[in-house]
Amino acid sequence: VKNYGEFEFWFALIKIVTIIAMVVGGIGVIAFGFGNDGVALGISNLWAHGGFMPNGVQGVLMSLQMVMFAYLGVEMIGLTAGEAKNPQKTIPNAIGSVFWRILLFYVGALFVILSIYPWNEIGTQGSPFVMTFERLGIKTAAGIINFVVITAALSSCNGGIFSTGRMLYSLAQNGQAPAGFAKTSNNGVPRRALLLSIGALLLGVLLNYLVPEKVFVWVTAIATFGAIWTWVMILLAQLKFRKGLSASERAGLKYRMWLYPVSSYLALAFLVLVVGLMAYFPDTRVALYVGPAFLVLLTVLFYVFKLQPTNVSQGAVRSAS
Known part of the structure; x- marks a missing residue:
C-alpha cells in the first residue's frame, strides 16, 4: 500500500501540475491575450460555429459512454476505507473533494480548450494541450505532454493493478474466490492476485496487436x-x-x-x-x-x-x- 501510494502521489502530481498550468495559461490567453499579440480571445467559441451544443441532445447522448469511461475508478475511494486510519473522517473528505476535482480538471480544462479553439477544429492540428502550451511560447510542449501522457497511463495501470489485486485478495478472504489468492508474501503483498491483475492487462496488449483500429x-x-x-x-x-x-x-x-x-x-x-x-x-x-x-x-x-x-x-x- 505504501509503494502504491508513493507512486500514485507522484503520478497524480505530474498530471495535476500540467492541467493547472494549462488552465491558468489558457485563462491568460482568453482574458489577456497571452500568445495572441495581447488580443484577448474571449469565450465566444463556446457558442459559435453552430451554437452551443451544435449536434443537439443526440450528440450529448452519443458521447455518454465515452464520458462515463473518464469516471472509472471513483469507487476506489470505498476500497481505501479498509486501509485508512480514520475512515469516518478521511473518506467523506475524499468524496467531497471529487466534486472540486471534476470542476477543475474536467470542466475547467474543457472550458479553456473550447474557449480557445473552435470545437470543430479540435484534434485536426494536434493535441489542444500541446497547442495551448505552444501558444504560450513553450516550444517543447509536445515532449512535455507526451511525458505526462505516459505517466497518466502508468498511473492508470498502477491504480488498476492495486485495486484489482486488493479486490481479488478480499474476495478470497471471504470465500468468494479461490483461497490461493488470499496468500500473501512475507511483507503482506497478495502476489498471486497481483499477477492475475497484471495478466489481465496484458490482454490489452494482445488486442492492440490483433485489432489496433x-x-x-x-x-x-x-x-x-x-x-x-x-x-x-x-x-x-x-x-x-x-x-x-x-x-x-x-x-x-x-x-x-x-x-x-x-x-x-x-x-x-x-x-x-x-x-x-x-x-x-x-x-x-x-x-x-x-x-x-x-x-x-x-x-x-x-x-x-x-x-x-x-x-x-x-x-x-x-x-x-
Missing part, C-alpha cells in the same frame, strides 16, 4: 460496462443496507447519501440509460456481449471451485465470544 473503443466500452455493473451493485447494496437499518441506526449514520432514496434511483436510471445507448451503437455493443459472458464465466467458476462465502458477522461474533 478497434481496440480503444472495445476496451473503453467493456471497461464502462464493468464500471456500470459495479456502480449498480453499490447502489443496490446501499439501498438494501439503508432499508435494513432501524430508525435509531439511520439517525446515527455519520455520512448520508444526499436526497436518499431518490438520488439512488435516479443514478440507477441513468446507468440503465447508458447501457441502452451502448446497445444502440454497434461499436460499443461488443461490451454487452463480453460483459454478460464474463459474468456467466464467473458464476460457473464459483460453482466449479465450490466456493463458500464467509458470513462475516457470524465469524465476528464467534471470534468475539
